[in-house]
Amino acid sequence: MQTSAPETHGDLRDALRALCAQFPPEYHRKFGENETYPVEFVDALTREGWLAAMIPEEYGGSGLGLTEASIIMEEVNRCGGNAGHCHGQMYNMGTLLRHGSDEQKQKYLPAIASGALRLQSMAVTEPTTGTDTTKLKTTAVRKGDRYVINGQKVWISRIQHSDLMILLARTTPLKDVKKKSQGLSIFMVDLKEAIGNGMEVRPIANMPGHETNEVFFDNLEIPAENLIGTEGRGFYHILDGLNAERTLIAGECIGDGYWFVDKARAYAGERIVFDRPIGQNQGVQFPIAKAYVNVEAANLMRFEAARRFDAGQDCGAQANMAKLMAADASWEAANACIQTHGGFGFAREYDVERKFREARLYQVAPISTNLILSYVGEHILGMPRSF
Numbered sequence: 566m567q568t569s570a571p572e573t574h575g576d577l578r579d580a581l582r583a584l585c586a587q588f589p590p591e592y593h594r595k596f597g598e599n600e601t602y603p604v605e606f607v608d609a610l611t612r613e614g615w616l617a618a619m620i621p622e623e624y625g626g627s628g629l630g631l632t633e634a635s636i637i638m639e640e641v642n643r644c645g646g647n648a649g650h651c652h653g654q655m656y657n658m659g660t661l662l663r664h665g666s667d668e669q670k671q672k673y674l675p676a677i678a679s680g681a682l683r684l685q686s687m688a689v690t691e692p693t694t695g696t697d698t699t700k701l702k703t704t705a706v707r708k709g710d711r712y713v714i715n716g717q718k719v720w721i722s723r724i725q726h727s728d729l730m731i732l733l734a735r736t737t738p739l740k741d742v743k744k745k746s747q748g749l750s751i752f753m754v755d756l757k758e759a760i761g762n763g764m765e766v767r768p769i770a771n772m773p774g775h776e777t778n779e780v781f782f783d784n785l786e787i788p789a790e791n792l793i794g795t796e797g798r799g800f801y802h803i804l805d806g807l808n809a810e811r812t813l814i815a816g817e818c819i820g821d822g823y824w825f826v827d828k829a830r831a832y833a834g835e836r837i838v839f840d841r842p843i844g845q846n847q848g849v850q851f852p853i854a855k856a857y858v859n860v861e862a863a864n865l866m867r868f869e870a871a872r873r874f875d876a877g878q879d880c881g882a883q884a885n886m887a888k889l890m891a892a893d894a895s896w897e898a899a900n901a902c903i904q905t906h907g908g909f910g911f912a913r914e915y916d917v918e919r920k921f922r923e924a925r926l927y928q929v930a931p932i933s934t935n936l937i938l939s940y941v942g943e944h945i946l947g948m949p950r951s952f
């Protein structure tokens with residue numbers, strides 16, 4: 566299918582497509598039903614180094630930019646897979662890279678690059694505070710050479726297929742800080758040591774079939790050396806990584822968008838009703854064409870966000886807009902695709918209903934559409950602050 570995206574990265578796309586072709590639709594279909602995690606697929610991506618794309622070469626990675634990383638995520642989704650099973654590693658590792666000490670980078674990054682350690686999990690969201698992140702209630706209290714963690718998290722993904730988790734917790738009570746974004750800190754949690762020793766994990770069955778969990782901390786002790794960056798600056802450290810995360814998720818949504826458009830136009834051309842292909846009716850054709858236009862626009866914004874990020878320029882506006890545009894375009898394409906398929910859109914074997922469920926998530930996570938509009942309204946357009 567023709568796209569307006571730069572005609573670069575052909576080798577990278579070809580290599581990804583060859584790998585993804587080894588995992589046909591039947592493989593991806595079973596996740597979210599009987600099984601929850603595509604172990605073999607994620608292992609193959611790790612083995613071939615794709616999940617270490619952004620780790621610098623000195624630590625055993627490929628030293629590629631966000632542009633390439635977002636194309637890797639796009640291709641996984643465009644080929645019918647779901648990068649949501651493994652995208653955590655791409656952006657969590659960025660937090661370590663930017664804010665970890667030399668010792669932490671030496672300890673973790675080469676092992677993550679080789680696949681010996683997996684850093685797929687990040688614990689921010691809490692059940693009682695939700696999007697109001699700075700009010701989170703999980704505490705980390707320093708006791709000698711350890712921090713003691715108490716509290717609760719929700720929707721924490723990929724814990725059961727990760728060795729490490731980045732945790733955001735409050736180290737200074739809210740009442741003792743000048744700004745609510747101060748007094749939060751991030752920690753590296755060794756999951757093998759933590760689970761069963763103060764950390765309990767309860768899986769949540771959910772619509773897109775993510776491996777995601779409730780987490781309870783009851784006097785979990787972690788070594789003080791696992792603090793990443795500066796105590797009290799954790800919220801800012803996490804924020805730094807969000808532009809990369811949004812651009813990567815935009816890539817996934819664009820991959821989904823092209824998958825839906827391609828699937829819909831193929832079916833519209835072959836399904837005969839009233840003695841002609843349904844795609845001959847403009848009532849069927851136009852929603853697919855409209856969705857394609859919007860995926861194309863989102864794609865250009867994604868590349869602009871990635872270009873600015875890789876050039877070290879501020880990309881907050883572009884990354885947020887790319888995420889919003891791509892999530893909306895993929896959801897519009899999902900609707901056009903399921904409608905085009907009529908009843909068959911709901912049959913498991915067509916994969917449309919699975920991708921439909923997966924695409925819906927990105928209206929809400931990792932940041933909801935409303936919160937992006939709020940960012941654009943306040944920070945880009947200078948309108949009054951809402952919260």
Ligand SMILES: Cc1cc2nc3c(=O)[nH]c(=O)nc-3n(C[C@H](O)[C@H](O)[C@H](O)COP(=O)(O)OP(=O)(O)OC[C@H]3O[C@@H](n4cnc5c(N)ncnc54)[C@H](O)[C@@H]3O)c2cc1C
Nearest residue numbers: 687688689690695696720721722775777929930931933935
């Ligand atoms: C499958 C899945 C996987 C996830 N994985 C992770 C993970 O690995 N780690 C992690 O930390 N989190 C994860 N999340 C959590 C996700 O980031 C949150 O669900 C999301 O940020 C929204 O927060 P919330 O669910 O608490 O919604 P709430 O904050 O309760 O908001 C509910 C609704 O109200 C709207 N809303 C709230 N306040 C306002 C306002 N002021 N103005 C306008 N609208 C508003 C929101 O946009 C939203 O639509 C995951 C979620 C899901 C569903």
